[in-house]
Amino acid sequence: MEHRNFLRFFFLFFSGALALLVTWLHFPSLSDTQLLDCNLSSDSCSSHYSRFFRSKLPTFIKKNPSPTRRRDHHNDTPRHPLDPLTIHEFNQVRSILSRYPLLKSSSYIFNSITLEEPPKKLVKQWKPGDPLFPRKASVIARVNGASTVLLTVDLSTQQVTRHEVDPVSGYPTMTVEDMVGATYAPLKSFEFNRTITARGVKMADVACLPVSSGWYGKIKEEQNLRLIKVQCYSSEGTANFYMRPIEGLTVLVDMDKQEVVSISDKGRNIPIPNGIDTDYRYSVQKLRGKLDLLNPISLEQPKGPSFTIDGNLVKWANWEFHLKPDPRAGVVISQAKFRDPETSKLREVMYKGFTSELFVPYMDPTDAWYFKTYMDAGEYGFGLQAMSLDPLNDCPRHAYYMDGVLTSADGTPYVRPNMICVFESYAGDIAWRHVECPITDLQITEARPKVTLVVRMAAAVANYDYIMDWEFQTDGLIRPKVGLSGILMVKGTPYDHTNQIPPQEYLYGTLLADNLIGVIHDHYITYRLDMDIDGEPNSFVKVNLKRHQTSPEEDSPRRSYLKAVRKVAKTEKDAEIRLKLYDPSEFHVINPNKKTKVGNPVGYKVVPGGTAATLLDPEDPPQKRAAFTNNQIWVTPYNETEQWAGGLFVYQSQGDDTLQVWANRDREIENKDIVVWYTIGFHHIPCQEDYPIMPTVSSSFDLKPVNFFERNPIFRMPPTFEDDLPVCKPRDSSA
Numbered sequence: 001m002e003h004r005n006f007l008r009f010f011f012l013f014f015s016g017a018l019a020l021l022v023t024w025l026h027f028p029s030l031s032d033t034q035l036l037d038c039n040l041s042s043d044s045c046s047s048h049y050s051r052f053f054r055s056k057l058p059t060f061i062k063k064n065p066s067p068t069r070r071r072d073h074h075n076d077t078p079r080h081p082l083d084p085l086t087i088h089e090f091n092q093v094r095s096i097l098s099r100y101p102l103l104k105s106s107s108y109i110f111n112s113i114t115l116e117e118p119p120k121k122l123v124k125q126w127k128p129g130d131p132l133f134p135r136k137a138s139v140i141a142r143v144n145g146a147s148t149v150l151l152t153v154d155l156s157t158q159q160v161t162r163h164e165v166d167p168v169s170g171y172p173t174m175t176v177e178d179m180v181g182a183t184y185a186p187l188k189s190f191e192f193n194r195t196i197t198a199r200g201v202k203m204a205d206v207a208c209l210p211v212s213s214g215w216y217g218k219i220k221e222e223q224n225l226r227l228i229k230v231q232c233y234s235s236e237g238t239a240n241f242y243m244r245p246i247e248g249l250t251v252l253v254d255m256d257k258q259e260v261v262s263i264s265d266k267g268r269n270i271p272i273p274n275g276i277d278t279d280y281r282y283s284v285q286k287l288r289g290k291l292d293l294l295n296p297i298s299l300e301q302p303k304g305p306s307f308t309i310d311g312n313l314v315k316w317a318n319w320e321f322h323l324k325p326d327p328r329a330g331v332v333i334s335q336a337k338f339r340d341p342e343t344s345k346l347r348e349v350m351y352k353g354f355t356s357e358l359f360v361p362y363m364d365p366t367d368a369w370y371f372k373t374y375m376d377a378g379e380y381g382f383g384l385q386a387m388s389l390d391p392l393n394d395c396p397r398h399a400y401y402m403d404g405v406l407t408s409a410d411g412t413p414y415v416r417p418n419m420i421c422v423f424e425s426y427a428g429d430i431a432w433r434h435v436e437c438p439i440t441d442l443q444i445t446e447a448r449p450k451v452t453l454v455v456r457m458a459a460a461v462a463n464y465d466y467i468m469d470w471e472f473q474t475d476g477l478i479r480p481k482v483g484l485s486g487i488l489m490v491k492g493t494p495y496d497h498t499n500q501i502p503p504q505e506y507l508y509g510t511l512l513a514d515n516l517i518g519v520i521h522d523h524y525i526t527y528r529l530d531m532d533i534d535g536e537p538n539s540f541v542k543v544n545l546k547r548h549q550t551s552p553e554e555d556s557p558r559r560s561y562l563k564a565v566r567k568v569a570k571t572e573k574d575a576e577i578r579l580k581l582y583d584p585s586e587f588h589v590i591n592p593n594k595k596t597k598v599g600n601p602v603g604y605k606v607v608p609g610g611t612a613a614t615l616l617d618p619e620d621p622p623q624k625r626a627a628f629t630n631n632q633i634w635v636t637p638y639n640e641t642e643q644w645a646g647g648l649f650v651y652q653s654q655g656d657d658t659l660q661v662w663a664n665r666d667r668e669i670e671n672k673d674i675v676v677w678y679t680i681g682f683h684h685i686p687c688q689e690d691y692p693i694m695p696t697v698s699s700s701f702d703l704k705p706v707n708f709f710e711r712n713p714i715f716r717m718p719p720t721f722e723d724d725l726p727v728c729k730p731r732d733s734s735a
C-alpha cells in the first residue's frame with residue numbers, strides 16, 4: 001500500500017516524463033514511420049528548387065538529429081556570454097558552495113541556480129571569437145528553513161562575491177522537492193487518513209496537488225512560515241483524477257518542515273464526482289465509431305528546414321537571436337536582430353524578451369478556494385514545469401528540440417530533454433498579394449506564401465497546460481502567443497442538474513457534469529520586453545486616434561474624420577496604458593535618434609491582443625501581489641534587477657516589490673534605454689466543451705515594425721512555383 005502511494009504521488013509530478021517515455025515506445029524512430037512515399041530521387045517526387053528564392057532568403061540547412069535521440073550534455077561548454085550554465089558549471093557551483101562557511105554548517109536547499117548574465121553593455125560589445133566574460137552563477141537558497149540567501153558565485157575566482165539575506169518579502173520559487181514533499185506530508189496525519197477513509201476513498205487512490213497559499217495578511221498562521229495548501233483527488237478509475245475532487249478538504253503544510261499545520265474539512269456532504277469516461281489517454285478511450293476524420297498531415301520540407309541552431313544561436317531568414325531555457329521564465333529570447341534587406345546590416349530589435357510572471361485568480365471566495373490565485377512563474381517555476389515535448393503532436397516533423405539543464409534542490413544538474421522546440425510553420429497563409437481585376441486590363445497575379453519560425457515550450461503547471469510560442473515573421477513581426485489547454489480546476493457539488501440549484505445560490509462557475517463545477521477564473525501572462533530599436537535610447541509614443549469635427553474653414557461635406565495625435569511619454573506614469581476600445585491608440589517604441597530617409601523615427605509598435613483586464617479590487621491581497629496586471633502596458637527605464645513583475649520572491653509575497661511599486665517612482669523614460677511590459681489576459685467562464693480536457697484557446701500580441709524599414713521588407717520575396725515542391729503520392733494511392 002505504501003508502495004502504491006509512492007507511485008501515485010510520483011506519477012503526479014513526473015507524468016510528463018512518463019508520457020514521453022510512452023511516446024518513445026510508440027515511435028522508436030521517426031524515420032521508420034514514413035507516411036508518404038516521398039523519395040526525392042524517384043519520379044514520384046520532383047525536386048527542382050527555386051534558386052532565386054534561396055538566394056534571397058539565406059538558407060541554413062543542417063540535418064537535425066532525430067528528436068527522440070537523447071543528447072549527452074556532459075561535455076557542453078558555454079560559447080556565448082548568455083549561454084545557460086552547463087552541467088560542469090553547476091557542479092563547480094555546488095563544490096564551491098559546499099566549502100562556503102555559511103552553508104558548511106547549515107542545512108539548505110537551492111531554490112534556483114542560474115547564470116548571472118554579464119552586464120548588458122558588455123554582452124552587446126561581445127563578438128563571436130572574443131573570450132567569454134567571467135562566468136557567474138546567481139544562487140537562491142533556503143538556509144536552515146529560516147532565511148533566504150541570494151549569492152553570486154564567480155566561477156573564475158571560485159569566490160562568493162555577493163551575499164544578501166532576505167532582501168525582499170516573500171519566499172523563492174518552490175523546488176520540485178518542496179512540492180513533492182508537501183504532497184506526502186498529509187499521509188503521516190491520522191486525521192487526514194480518517195477523513196479520506198470516511199469519504200470512501202482508499203488511501204492508495206489518493207492523488208494530491210500542492211497549491212500555493214498566497215498571502216492574506218490577516219491570518220495569524222501565515223506569519224513567518226513558508227506554507228502550502230494540499231488538496232486531494234480520487235484517482236480510482238481514471239488517470240484524470242482532477243475530475244474527482246475530494247471537495248472541501250484542505251491540508252495546510254509547513255513547507256520547510258514538511259509537516260501538517262492544520263486540516264480544514266468542510267465538504268463531507270459533497271459527493272466525489274464519478275469520473276466516468278474522463279480518461280483522456282488515447283490508449284484507454286472507448287472509441288464509438290470511426291473518429292479519424294482527418295488523414296495524417298505534415299509539413300513538406302524536402303530539403304529540411306531553413307534555420308540553423310548553433311549552440312543557443314538561432315538563425316532563420318533575416319532573423320538572428322539567442323535562445324535558452326530558464327527554470328523560472330521558461331524561454332528567454334535575447335539579442336533578437338533583423339538583417340535589413342536594403343542594407344544587409346543586422347539591426348537590433350529586442351535585447352531580451354521573456355514571460356516575467358503569470359497571475360491566475362479563481363473567482364470563488366470560499367474556504368477551499370479563495371487562496372487559488374497562482375503566480376505560476378515565481379511560485380512554481382514556469383520552466384521547471386515545462387515537460388518534454390511530444391514529437392509530431394506538440395511540434396511538427398523537422399522541428400529542432402533543445403534540452404534544458406535544470407537543477408534539483410541539492411544543486412545536482414539534470415537534463416529535461418526536448419524542453420523547447422523550434423520549427424518553421426506554414427499554415428497556408430498569405431504573406432502579401434495583389435491580383436488585378438479585369439477593369440484595368442493588366443493581367444497580374446502576385447501572391448507570396450507566409451512561412452514563420454516558431455519557438456515553443458509547453459508548461460504543465462499541475463492541471464493547466466500553457467503552450468508558449470514566440471513566432472518570428474520574415475516581415476520583421478514578432479508574435480508572442482499563449483495557448484491554454486490541459487484540465488480545468490473543478491469543484492465538487494451535490495448537484496447533477498441545473499434544475500436542482502436554488503435560485504438564490506450562486507455556483508461560482510458552470511455545472512459541467514454530474515457533481516462538478518468549472519470555477520470561473522482569469523489568466524494573465526506578463527512579458528518583459530527589453531526593446532532596443534536600433535540601439536538603446538528609445539522612447540515610447542502613444543499615437544492616439546481622435547475624432548476631429550470639421551470646421552467651416554475646411555469647406556468639406558464631411559462632419560468628422562480621425563486624426564493621429566502623437567504624444568511622447570516623458571515618465572513612467574505617461575506610459576501606464578489601460579486599453580480603451582472607444583479611445584484607441586497605437587503604442588510605438590521608437591528610436592528618436594534614427595530616422596528613415598523621409599524623416600520618420602524608426603520604431604516597432606506593440607499591437608495588443610488577448611486584452612482581458614483584471615476587475616478585482618486593487619486592494620484585494622492577490623491583486624496587490626499581482627499589481628503588475630493593473631495596466632496592459634507599462635514602460636520602465638532599464639534596470640537589470642527589475643526582471644520579475646511580481647517581485648524577485650513572489651511566494652507569499654506582500655506586493656512590495658512589484659512592477660507597480662517600481663513604476664510609482666515615475667522615472668524618466670524619454671530617449672532612454674527602456675523596457676516594455678505587456679500583459680495578455682483571458683477571462684474563463686468554463687463550459688461543457690472544456691470537460692474533461694480543454695480544447696486549446698489562444699491569444700497573442702504583436703511587436704510590429706513601424707517605419708523601421710524603408711519599405712515592405714518582403715517586397716522582393718519570390719513566390720513558390722510548382723517545381724519548388726515535390727509531389728508526394730500517398731503510399732496506397734492507386735492513381
Ligand SMILES: *[C@@H]1O[C@H](CO)[C@@H](O)[C@H](O)[C@H]1NC(C)=O
Pocket residue numbers: 039040041042043
Ligand atoms: C528512391 O527512388 C530511387 C529511384 O526510383 C530508388 O533507386 C531508391 O531505392 C528509392 N529510395 C528509397 C529510400 O525508397
Ligand SMILES: *[C@@H]1O[C@H](CO)[C@@H](O)[C@H](O)[C@H]1NC(C)=O
Pocket residue numbers: 187193194203
Ligand atoms: C489509515 O488508517 C487505517 C485504519 O485506521 C490504517 O489501517 C492504515 O494503515 C492507515 N493508513 C495510513 C497510510 O496511514
Ligand SMILES: *[C@@H]1O[C@H](CO)[C@@H](O)[C@H](O)[C@H]1NC(C)=O
Pocket residue numbers: 639640641642662
Ligand atoms: C533598480 O531597481 C531596484 C529595485 O527596484 C532599485 O532598488 C534600484 O535603486 C534601481 N536602480 C536604479 C539605478 O534605479
